Amino acid sequence: MIEKFGRKGTELRGVFFTEGQIASGKFVGDGMVSSDRQNISIEILKEKMADQALAKGANAVDNWKYVQKGSVWSFSSTRWVMTGRFLQAEE
Secondary structure (H helix, E strand, C coil): CEEECCEEEEEECCEEECCCCCCCEEEEEEEEEECCCCCCCHHHHHHHHHHHHHHCCCCEEEEEEEEEEECCCCCCCEEEEEEEEEEEECC
16 A cells, blocks of 8 residues: 555556545546456456556546446356546645
């Protein structure tokens, strides 16, 4: 864990991830990524979200969450869904 923008979180590819809300920063969009299978590393999805954030000019993702969701077609088939808000955050 590191602390940045007044929150504790992690960083990947220069993008800061936190579950809380960052007070200072410009909102540039919402992000969402999902897996097509259950057994996938969260880091892979986090990399995809970091790529989305960088493409929008963001350096942070706040309100970051990830959950497993069951498929409508099969309750034994689940996937990961990751969401967050992209920000151009400032110290």
